[in-house]
Amino acid sequence: MSASPILTVTGAVHAYGDKTVLQGVDLTLAPGEIYALLGPNGAGKTTLIKTICGRLRPDGGAIRLNGQDPARIASARAVLGLVPQEIALYAHLTVSENLAAFASLALMPRKTVPAAVERAMALTRTTDRAHVPVRHLSGGYQRRANIAAAIVHQPALLILDEPTVGVDIDARAALDTVIRDLRDLGVAVLLTTHDLEQAGGLADRVGFLREGRMALEGPPRALLADAFGARMEVMVQLAEAPNASGEGSLVAEGLSPSVHRPDLWTRLDVDGYAAAGRLDKALRKAGLTPREIRVREPSLQNLFSLVAERKLAA
Amino acid sequence: MIRLEMTLAMVKVMALELWRDRAALVMTFLLPPLVFLIFSSVFAGATGEDIQPKLAVADLAKTQTSGRVAAALLASSEIRAEAVAPATLEAVRARVKSGQADAGLVIRTDPAVPGRPFLIIADPGRAVAAPLAQARVQQALARAAPDAALRRSVDQLTPALGTLTATQSARIEAAAAALKARPPAVTGGDLFDREDLAGARKGGAVIAYYAAAVLILFALFSAMQGALGLMDERRSGVADRLLAGVAGMGPVVTGKFVFLVGQGVVQAIAIFATAQIVYGVAVLDHLALWLPTTLATAVCAAGLALGLVSVCRTREQAQMLSTFVILVLAAIGGSMVPRFLMPAWLQTVGWFTPHAWVIEAYQGVLWRDAGLSQVYKAWGVLSVAGLAGLALAQTLARLSRR
Numbered sequence: 001m002s003a004s005p006i007l008t009v010t011g012a013v014h015a016y017g018d019k020t021v022l023q024g025v026d027l028t029l030a031p032g033e034i035y036a037l038l039g040p041n042g043a044g045k046t047t048l049i050k051t052i053c054g055r056l057r058p059d060g061g062a063i064r065l066n067g068q069d070p071a072r073i074a075s076a077r078a079v080l081g082l083v084p085q086e087i088a089l090y091a092h093l094t095v096s097e098n099l100a101a102f103a104s105l106a107l108m109p110r111k112t113v114p115a116a117v118e119r120a121m122a123l124t125r126t127t128d129r130a131h132v133p134v135r136h137l138s139g140g141y142q143r144r145a146n147i148a149a150a151i152v153h154q155p156a157l158l159i160l161d162e163p164t165v166g167v168d169i170d171a172r173a174a175l176d177t178v179i180r181d182l183r184d185l186g187v188a189v190l191l192t193t194h195d196l197e198q199a200g201g202l203a204d205r206v207g208f209l210r211e212g213r214m215a216l217e218g219p220p221r222a223l224l225a226d227a228f229g230a231r232m233e234v235m236v237q238l239a240e241a242p243n244a245s246g247e248g249s250l251v252a253e254g255l256s257p258s259v260h261r262p263d264l265w266t267r268l269d270v271d272g273y274a275a276a277g278r279l280d281k282a283l284r285k286a287g288l289t290p291r292e293i294r295v296r297e298p299s300l301q302n303l304f305s306l307v308a309e310r311k312l313a314a
Numbered sequence: 315m316i317r318l319e320m321t322l323a324m325v326k327v328m329a330l331e332l333w334r335d336r337a338a339l340v341m342t343f344l345l346p347p348l349v350f351l352i353f354s355s356v357f358a359g360a361t362g363e364d365i366q367p368k369l370a371v372a373d374l375a376k377t378q379t380s381g382r383v384a385a386a387l388l389a390s391s392e393i394r395a396e397a398v399a400p401a402t403l404e405a406v407r408a409r410v411k412s413g414q415a416d417a418g419l420v421i422r423t424d425p426a427v428p429g430r431p432f433l434i435i436a437d438p439g440r441a442v443a444a445p446l447a448q449a450r451v452q453q454a455l456a457r458a459a460p461d462a463a464l465r466r467s468v469d470q471l472t473p474a475l476g477t478l479t480a481t482q483s484a485r486i487e488a489a490a491a492a493l494k495a496r497p498p499a500v501t502g503g504d505l506f507d508r509e510d511l512a513g514a515r516k517g518g519a520v521i522a523y524y525a526a527a528v529l530i531l532f533a534l535f536s537a538m539q540g541a542l543g544l545m546d547e548r549r550s551g552v553a554d555r556l557l558a559g560v561a562g563m564g565p566v567v568t569g570k571f572v573f574l575v576g577q578g579v580v581q582a583i584a585i586f587a588t589a590q591i592v593y594g595v596a597v598l599d600h601l602a603l604w605l606p607t608t609l610a611t612a613v614c615a616a617g618l619a620l621g622l623v624s625v626c627r628t629r630e631q632a633q634m635l636s637t638f639v640i641l642v643l644a645a646i647g648g649s650m651v652p653r654f655l656m657p658a659w660l661q662t663v664g665w666f667t668p669h670a671w672v673i674e675a676y677q678g679v680l681w682r683d684a685g686l687s688q689v690y691k692a693w694g695v696l697s698v699a700g701l702a703g704l705a706l707a708q709t710l711a712r713l714s715r716r
Contacts, residue, residue, distance in 0.1 A: 053558035074560050082558035084551030090327055091550075092334040097327075104323030107560050133334065150555065159558070 005030050006066060006079065006157045006188045007052065013060030014047055021047045023212035024061065031156060034179065034189040036199035038300070039209035040308055045192045048209070049159060052190070053082060065157065078107070081155035085162040087142045088149070091135040095126050095145045098134060099152045106153035116152050123185075124148040124178050140171030147178055157188045164195050176202055196300040206300065208307045215307050220300060227306060228298040232272025235296070236279060238263045239289040249286035253279055263291075268298065320561055324569020325576070328540060332577075338539065346532035346581050347588040353524040354593060357652075367443035368394045369450070370415035372401040375431065377424040379462045383451070384421060386458030393450040395419075403433075410435045416443035425455060426462035428469045460497050461490035519681045520652075521593045526676035527649040529585050530611060530669045531640070533578040537619035538636040540574045544620070544707075545629035553714070563711035567624075571616050571704050578612025595680055603679040603689060610675070610693040613700035614668045621703030624710040643667045671695050 009027040013020065021044045029035050039045050050056040051063050054070030054077050063069065068076035089098045099117040108116060121127040124144040129137055134145060143163060150158060160179070164172045172195075179202060183189055193199050199206055200220050207217040216223060241262035242250060250257075250265050258264035269275035272295040283290050332338055373384045387395040396415070398405045406418035418435030425431040432451055436444035456463050468486055472478065478486070547553045547566070556563055586604070589595040597604055622639060626632035644650055646660065647669020653661055664670040675692035678684030 055557055074562070077558060078560050080558055082555050084554045086549070086551035088551030088555045090331060090552070092331045093327065097330060101323050101327045102555070105320050105556060105559065105561060105565065107320065110319055153559075 007190065008064040008067075009048070009052065009061070010064075011061035012048065012051055012058045012063060014051060014056060014058045016047075021212050022051070022058065022061075025209070025212070025214050027207060027214065027217075029157065029188045029190055031188050032183055032186045033205065034183050034191060034203045036203035036206040037190060037192045037209060038194075038196065038199060038206055038304060043209040044212040045209055046161075049082075049161060049190075049192065052159065053077065053080060078153070079156040081150035081153065081158045083147050083150040083158065083160040083163055085165055087134070087146050089134045089142070089145060092133055094131045094133050095121065095137070095141075095148065096130040098145065098149055102149045103152045108153050116154065119154075120148040120152040123151065123181060125174065138171075139167055140174060143167055143171060143175055144178060147175070151182065151187070155187070157190065158182060159190045159192075161192050162194065163191070164193065164198055172198065196304055200300040208304065210307060216303070223303060224298055224300070227303050228268060229270075231268040231270050231298065232275075232295050233298045233302060234267050234269050234272050234275050234279065235294045236265045236283065236290050237292040237294075238265070238283075239291045242288060246286065246288050249283065249288060253282055255279075266302075268302075272296075317561075317565060320565035321569045321572055324566050325573045328543065328570060328573040331543070332540075341539075342532075342536045342577065343581065343584055346528055347584045349532070350525055350528040350585050350588060351592065353528060354521050354589070357520045357524060366392065366394050367416035367440075367446050368396070368414070369443075369447050370398045370406045370409035370418040370435075371395050371421075372398050372403065372406045372419070373421045374401060374403070375421045375423050375425075377426070379424055379426040379459045380421045380431070382458040383425055383454050386454040387419070387451065390450065390454060392453070393447065406435050410437050413437075416440045417447040419447060419451060424462075425459060426465055428466065457497060460493040464490050464493060518593070518595060519677065521589055521595050522677050522680040523648075523652065523673055525585050525589045525595065525680075526673040527644075527669065529582050529676075530615065530647070530672040531644050531649040532585075533581055533612060533615035534619060534640050534643070534668075536577060536581065537574045537615040538623065538632075538640065540570060540577065541616075541619040541623040541707075542629060542632055542636075543570060544623050544711075545626070545632055548714075549629065557714070563714060564708060567620060567704070567707050567711045571620055571707075574616035574619065575609070575612045578615050579608055582608040582611065597680065600679050600683075603684075603686065604676075606693055607672075607675045607679055607689060610696040610700075611668075611672050614672070614696035615700070617700030617703030617707075618668065619703070620707035621705075624707040643669055648673050668696055668699060 005028040007027070007029040009025055012022050012025040012027075014022040025044070025048055027035070027037075027048075037045055037048070047056065051058050052065070052070065054063075054072075054074075057071040063071070065076045065079055070076045070080070090101065093101065096117050099120055100113050103113045103116050104110070118127070121130055124147050126141060126144050126148055129141050129145070134142060137145060147158075147160070147163070150160075163175055163179075167175065176198065179189055179191070183204075191199065191203065203220060205218060206220050206223065208215045218226075236250075236255060238246075247257075254267045254269075255265035256267065258266065267275070276293045276295050280290055280293055332342065369387065371384055371387055373380050384397065387393060388397060398409055398418075403420050406415075406420050409415040410418045416437065417440070420433040420435065421431055422433055423429050423431045434444050434448055434451075464486065468478075544553075544567070547556075547563075553563060553566075556566060586595070586597045586608075590597045619636070622636055623632045626635055647653075647664050647667030648656070649669050653664055653670060653673065656664065671692045675689050675696075678689050678692075682688075
């Protein structure tokens with residue numbers, strides 16, 4: 001991170017009445033970097049985004065976009081492009097009409113608008129749908145047009161709020177490509193998402209926000225290495241959910257239940273493959289029937305769980 | 315300059331959104347002239363002279379004179395009279411009560427002899443029919459039985475003049491016989507001459523009234539629909555996107571205002587062009603004052619709509635509030651019922667609605683040939699109301715950054 005940061009958040013504090021939502025958040029983002037902001041609902045992600053966009057003035061600390069306060073200086077927000085979670089476009093207008101409108105509303109001189117529209121469509125691969133009304137586009141194209149409208153004025157910082165909600169795998173892959181292309185062009189990308197797989201695959205750095213504090217931050221691989229070392233995740237899927245006695249056996253083997261799937265249990269082990277063999281025998285001996293035992297590298301999901309359960313501190 | 319381009323960008327967005335929404339397009343520009351045509355068709359003929367009430371007639375007297383009066387009524391083109399069968403008082407009452415006739419006439423005694431020969435059966439729900447029927451019966455008596463009318467007049471005068479001499483009686487009889495032989499043309503009485511206002515077309519005042527009433531009704535309604543876009547922008551995230559930008563929502567509100575003013579002007583053109591073409595309302599002759607009146611009306615509708623929508627939190631809330639406000643204002647302000655038919659207190663309350671000012675201004679310009687000094691106040695009230703709504707919408711848009 002050699003270039004000077006486009007975004008600097010220093011000790012940001014914000015409260016709604018008695019409830020303090022941000023409790024001293026620090027965050028920096030350099031050009032050409034993708035940062036995934038993670039955290040459970042209510043962690044303060046939306047409030048942090050609003051302060052970065054200048055919509056909320058923090059009660060303490062400072063937000064700077066290119067060194068300027070976005071809440072006080074409107075022109076500071078010129079470097080910012082926001083992609084809301086919803087399809088924030090005019091449904092009856094075509095893609096190019098939408099982009100031209102948002103370019104004008106971003107104070108772009110009229111002469112520069114057509115070229116900017118073409119560029120944004122090319123970057124998001126929506127040129128072939130330039131003259132199609134947004135309401136007639138597929139979900140994937142709508143998402144890409146949604147991004148195009150945020151980059152048409154060529155912002156240095158792009159904020160994406162849950163960009164992959166409700167999109168299929170192909171559409172998500174296409175979106176990831178667009179985001180990487182933007183990063184390669186030097187755009188700083190701040191991404192909030194619940195899709196940890198996407199965050200792990202895309203982000204140069206991730207930050208876990210918990211109760212208004214940055215609980216953990218860093219490059220995903222480094223964070224995973226720090227948290228898990230050489231351990232692998234061993235995941236056991238049972239033929240059926242275990243009874244109380246079965247659960248006792250699983251816990252005795254060091255396995256933890258999945259939150260939403262009573263038939264899924266996991267543990268971390270340095271020698272994952274050997275552990276898988278041992279577990280299979282032990283569980284069968286205890287009267288349990290593993291349908292599948294998988295061994296894989298720990299993911300951000302594992303890390304996220306540790307952070308959420310306060311088993312890991314910054 | 316750049317701010318202007320932002321405003322124009324928003325105007326273009328709204329124009330394209332409307333143009334591509336065919337249902338909204340019809341509602342905005344086709345429905346108002348259509349409703350105006352229906353209203354004006356109903357009310358332009360309701361100036362009194364053209365009303366032809368349906369009259370159920372029963373001749374109980376069955377004298378020569380009563381027969382002539384009944385026949386004259388049945389033949390009259392000014393009233394739709396029909397003889398009831400059987401010719402009884404009850405039959406006439408039944409016709410009126412059932413709504414088959416607007417009023418009833420029973421000729422109880424010979425109209426030529428002293429007394430009250432005629433009984434009018436009136437339905438209070440159609441009160442206007444009774445006096446109209448009464449007037450037509452008097453006309454029929456004067457036309458078909460002028461001799462009987464003369465004799466009734468003489469009978470009324472006799473107590474004051476004293477008993478007539480034989481010579482006088484003979485002259486009256488001769489005059490009656492002459493009248494019976496050659497009834498005079500009856501034009502409406504000897505008391506009145508009539509002068510119609512120069513250049514005034516029958517029903518013109520009513521046409522101007524309803525053109526204005528329908529315009530403000532639909533201008534407000536359409537402006538509300540357009541202003542609801544603010545809610546859609548909040549819901550779809552467009553507002554979030556714009557609020558994260560340099561300009562915020564200010565140019566969006568201004569752009570919507572400019573578009574809605576333009577939309578109101580086009581609606582006015584559609585309605586008043588119809589009034590000019592179909593009814594000959596002299597809009598083009600009064601263009602100099604019509605234009606500012608139209609602009610003030612459109613500014614008022616656009617500003618009020620944006621202000622009203624801005625104070626709401628959800629689209630549903632805005633829709634409910636706007637429907638409520640539009641209907642109540644229209645009812646009080648005279649868009650549904652002519653204001654002169656309202657009680658005095660309600661007419662006074664009406665001045666708190668834009669409708670009353672709009673109607674008054676257009677009627678002044680198009681019907682009373684009012685000058686600037688008579689309409690400037692309406693322009694002022696309408697413009698100030700609209701600009702106040704715009705200011706409220708702008709203020710709330712700024713606050714919505716949070």
